[in-house]
Structures are given as C-alpha cells and as structure tokens.
Amino acid sequence: MPEQATVPAQTPALWRNGFRPFYLLASVFAALSVALWALQLAGVLVRPYLAGALWHAHELLFGFTLAVVVGFLFTAGRNWSNRPTPSGLSLAAFAALWVAARVLVLTPFGWAAALVNTAFPLAAAVALAIPFLAARNRRNYFFVAMLVLIAAAVLAVHLAQLEVIALPAWLGIQVALDAVLLIMTVMAGRVIPMFTNNGIAGANATLRPWLEKAALGSVLVLLLADTLQLGGLALALVLALGSAVHLVRWWLWQPWKTLRTPLVWVLHAAYLWIPVYLALRGAAALGLVAASVATHALTVGAIGGLVIGMMTRTARGHTGRPLLADRADVACYVLVLAAAVVRVAVPLAAPAATLHAVLGSAALWSAGFGLYALRYWPVLSRARVDGKAG
Structure with a gap:
C-alpha cells in the first residue's frame, strides 16, 4: 500500500508521521528535563515518586530517548513495510500516552506511573509488529523485540522501586541502556x-x-x-x-x-x-x-x-x-x-x-x-x- 493511501488528506501535518510529534516532544523535553535535573542536583527541586539520579536516568532513557526511537521507527517502519503506521488520532494517542508517563513519574502515584511507562513501549511494539508481520519484513522484527525488552526493563525499574521485586532499580536502567546501544549499533551500521x-x-x-x-x-x-x-x-x-x-x-x-x-x-x-x-x-x-x-x-x-x-x-x-x-x-x-x-x-x-x-x-x-x-x-x-x- 503506498504511503499516500495510508494518511487521510485532512490529517493535520503534525499528526501525519511519527517523527513530527515525537521529535518535537523529545526536543522540548530534553531542553527542560536536564535543566530540571540540574536544579534538583543543586538542591533547588525535590521530586516525589522517582527522585534524584534514578529520575534523571529514567527520563533520559524512557522519556527523551524512547520518544525519538518510536518517532523514528514509526516513520521508517512505514517505508520499510510499505504499510501504515500510526497517524492522525492514533498517533496523537501515542503522544498523549508518552506525556502522561512523563507527568506520572512526578506524582506520588507509583503504580500508575509503572503501568503507563510500561504501556508506551509495548503499544509501540504492537504498532510496529502489525505492518512488519503483514509485509513479512523479517529484517526489522529486531526493533519490535527491542521495544519489548525496553518495556520489560522499565517495568523492572518500577517494580524494584515499588519493592515488589528484590532487584536493584538500576539493573533495569542498565539493561535498557544496552538495548538502546544495540539499536544504535544496528542503525549506525x-x-x-x-x-x-x-x-x-x-x-x-x-x-x-x-x-x-x-x-x-x-x-x-x-x-x-x-x-x-x-x-x-x-x-x-x-x-x-x-x-x-x-x-x-x-x-x-x-x-x-x-x-x-x-x-x-x-x-x-x-x-x-x-x-x-x-x-x-x-x-x-x-x-x-x-x-x-x-x-x-x-x-x-x-x-x-x-x-x-x-x-x-x-x-x-x-x-x-x-x-x-x-x-x-x-x-x-x-x-x-x-x-x-x-x-x-x-x-x-x-x-x-x-x-x-x-x-x-x-x-x-x-x-x-x-x-x-x-x-x-x-x-x-x-x-x-x-x-x-x-
């Protein structure tokens, strides 16, 4: 199916392709979040559920980096598979889910933050798996697997933080870093x-x-x-x-x-x-x-x-x-x-x-x-x- 047939002509430009909202959200968040972290480190700001270095690492990985990865993959995935990827209302829903995840880690609602932060990469994995499977685009199944791994890593971070599992929260951060490193290694090549x-x-x-x-x-x-x-x-x-x-x-x-x-x-x-x-x-x-x-x-x-x-x-x-x-x-x-x-x-x-x-x-x-x-x-x-x- 050609790309022109996958997005209705009346769809606003911002919601026509994955890179558009997610690059914009990621860049704005990158500018604000690291400044907030610097103020937190200096003792000016105090964060509730996720605080200190764990909040900083979590947001750089599962906020900023994941937004760019998902925006890129929704865009490239459409070209790789010649099948539709999220656009219009469905893309706006993904963006809203990402924003909700960023807000919830700053609240006392740990379980809500855990569920929404895990849901985002899982939903993105499903959204990519559908066109890849339809097109039998086996070369890129790897990216679906990486998004699932990242979802497992972020869930582990939250379950450790909520004291449900007896593992360090930083283990989930490190596994997610390795997953991102693997994605970069593949794409760079x-x-x-x-x-x-x-x-x-x-x-x-x-x-x-x-x-x-x-x-x-x-x-x-x-x-x-x-x-x-x-x-x-x-x-x-x-x-x-x-x-x-x-x-x-x-x-x-x-x-x-x-x-x-x-x-x-x-x-x-x-x-x-x-x-x-x-x-x-x-x-x-x-x-x-x-x-x-x-x-x-x-x-x-x-x-x-x-x-x-x-x-x-x-x-x-x-x-x-x-x-x-x-x-x-x-x-x-x-x-x-x-x-x-x-x-x-x-x-x-x-x-x-x-x-x-x-x-x-x-x-x-x-x-x-x-x-x-x-x-x-x-x-x-x-x-x-x-x-x-x-």
Whole structure:
C-alpha cells in the first residue's frame, strides 16, 4: 500500500508521521528535563515518586530517548513495510500516552506511573509488529523485540522501586541502556556508511561483514553480562574488546573525510562516543574512573549526538527540504557534543569540579535541544514544502 493511501488528506501535518510529534516532544523535553535535573542536583527541586539520579536516568532513557526511537521507527517502519503506521488520532494517542508517563513519574502515584511507562513501549511494539508481520519484513522484527525488552526493563525499574521485586532499580536502567546501544549499533551500521558514501564523493566508507557481526555480538555479550550482573575483570575484558571492535568499525567509515559535511560528521562524532563509553566503563569496572563518567559518554555523547544528527536529517528529508545542515543545525550539533565533552572530560581531569561540569553540560544540552525545538517547530508542524504526503 503506498504511503499516500495510508494518511487521510485532512490529517493535520503534525499528526501525519511519527517523527513530527515525537521529535518535537523529545526536543522540548530534553531542553527542560536536564535543566530540571540540574536544579534538583543543586538542591533547588525535590521530586516525589522517582527522585534524584534514578529520575534523571529514567527520563533520559524512557522519556527523551524512547520518544525519538518510536518517532523514528514509526516513520521508517512505514517505508520499510510499505504499510501504515500510526497517524492522525492514533498517533496523537501515542503522544498523549508518552506525556502522561512523563507527568506520572512526578506524582506520588507509583503504580500508575509503572503501568503507563510500561504501556508506551509495548503499544509501540504492537504498532510496529502489525505492518512488519503483514509485509513479512523479517529484517526489522529486531526493533519490535527491542521495544519489548525496553518495556520489560522499565517495568523492572518500577517494580524494584515499588519493592515488589528484590532487584536493584538500576539493573533495569542498565539493561535498557544496552538495548538502546544495540539499536544504535544496528542503525549506525545501516545509515552512517551509506550517508557518508552518498554525501561525500570518494569517501569509500567500508563495511566488513565479520566486523559488523563482531560489533553487534559485543553489545549482545554486554547485555548478557549486565543481565547476569557480571563485574570486575571479566566485565572489563568484555568492554575492552567491544571498544576495540567499535573503534575499528568507526575508522573504516573514513570519518576524516566528512569534516566539510556537518550532516554527516555529526553522526561520526557521535558514534565515536560508543568506543569511548565502552573503554571508560571498562575502566570503571576496575575502579579507575567514576561509573557516571562512562555512562554520560554514552547518554550525552552517543545518544545525544546521534539523536540530534538524525532528528535534523530526518526532519529535513521527510519534509522535502535539502539535506544540507544550516547554521542553526550546526549550532545544535556543537552544543550537544560540547555538553558531552564537558560532562565527561572535566570530571576526569578535575573531579572536584564535577558539579560545575554537570551544570555546564546541562546548560549546553538544554541550549542545543531548545534551539532544535525553536528551529524545527514550524518545520514539523507544517506540510511538506514539496507538496508530497508525509
């Protein structure tokens, strides 16, 4: 079924495709939530049901990141399967469910927060499974499985917080981080070499089948190790090998040839944070660095960088605009990636300055995603400039 037949012509532009509301919601939430977390850390704000670092991690993963993942998959899933994905009222219902989940974690109603936060990724998994199964699109069943895994992880976080299960809430956070890392590893392998070769003459970004399998395998092994709560030297070895594999993979994509093309170099710069994260986390497993430094290499550097890069590219491509980053786009890239450098490098170099690094990084992150929201609000809420559906 062609895309034009899946969305009624009278549907408002904002609700015609998944990336539109979810990129807008995610960027606004990213700008506000990290600022709220910085104020909370400084003792200005106190949160009820989920508080402190757990609230911060929960919202970055199951709020911001999951919104972008679902928006992207609803958009790409329609193209991959040539079947309809949520639009119109059903897409608005998904957005409302996501907003309700963000509100409920700030209330005393723990069970309601648990149910709604679990329901969102599960409902998204079902919404993707329907077109994928209808089209027998087996290559992308993986994404349905990842959404189910993320739903299980967020449920585990809440059940632990509600003292229903005797597991640490942070285990659910770590499993969800691994699931997101696996999604990024898969998607980066599909799009970064392709975008590099399509956008830069003679780039010759290279894929090695054995290396692609090794990169995916390293994250699967890490997921298993974290599920089993492996630590110490054994975990450090897994992480060191994974870091080396991902670094070689990145190098074969010829990142130095992308420096004149911001829409491409931002993806390479973001992906580099993955081997950095794995190396730092290995060092943390040996007690050499703080674990939070490693985690933020992944969340601010890799997730933040890939998200801002893909949100600009997807929004441009799916609204009929040129695939060229303008000054506002480049400013977004620089602000978000600078937030990662400040959050990771400053605590490593000067641990006593960690609070200042957190506040500075939060300001840069909020500015980067706030700028995206302002720049792309009219783009995401209006019809395509080329008159096509989508």
